[in-house]
Amino acid sequence: MLDFIVNHQTCTKCGQCVTDCLATIISLNEDGPFIAPEKEANCYRCQHCLTICPTGSISILGLDPEKSLPLTGDFPNATQMELLIKGRRSIRHYKPENLEPEVVQRLLDVASHAPTGRNDRQLLFTIVDDRDKLAKLREEMMNGLGRIIREKSLPEGREFFADIYKAWEEQGIDTLFRGAPHLLLVSAPSDTATPVQDCLIAMTTFELFAQALGVGTVWDGLLKWAICDLMPEFRSRLGIPENHVFGYAMVFGKPAVHYARTAQRETAQIHRIN
Known part of the structure; x- marks a missing residue:
């Protein structure tokens, strides 16, 4: 009905x-x-x-x-949106503290408004919302990575994970999670219209709103590779359903660095069709 x-x-x-x-x-x-x-x-x-x-x-x-929130002309103006998009930076240094639970919930609520193909709206937001929990997960994954390296089982093209593990084992450098307190994974059922695209759009929405709240983020391709290519058992450990496509991973938290200006990019490559 x-x-x-x-x-x-x-x-x-x-x-x-x-x-x-x-x-x-x-x-x-x-x-x-x-x-x-x-x-x-x-x-x-x-x-x-x-x-x-x-x-x-x-x-x-x-x-x-x-x-519903009233749409009364309170959208950010074009200059503000331009600054938000151009000023977005990947944050790889975080304060050792949790975000307030209401901030995390607000981020997820806003991200859930992201568009999906065919309006399927079946995304699953899997989140680690406590730095102690993430530290435990990091320890488990690093132990698993160490086992794979000792067994010389790194697949072709992923040999660089040996350096990631060495930096962690010898110097305590966390390249995999960047010392962030929180983790977000987005997945979608494989039978939806556009599962991968839906995940990426939602994560982009999450990231931009995070920037507006002063929350740092980084797209964590290394973690996605670690789970998808090296330790798929962590899919079930993290509760990602078997029938889901794992879209991407992102770590986030209070940034320990602050940037003063936007980067300067080359002009976009544009092909205009006559």
């Missing part, structure tokens, strides 16, 4: 919900907008009808429009 409810006292019958319905299942009569029961199965659950209604007269899926 879609639970499509219209407040007829405030509805102006403007028809915007009808025009913007992607599934074209909303109709309008003299009483206002409605969805015929036989068309409900075709709903994309995109909530366009709820969000476009200027008077907040539409509820769907049991959602209260009063609990």
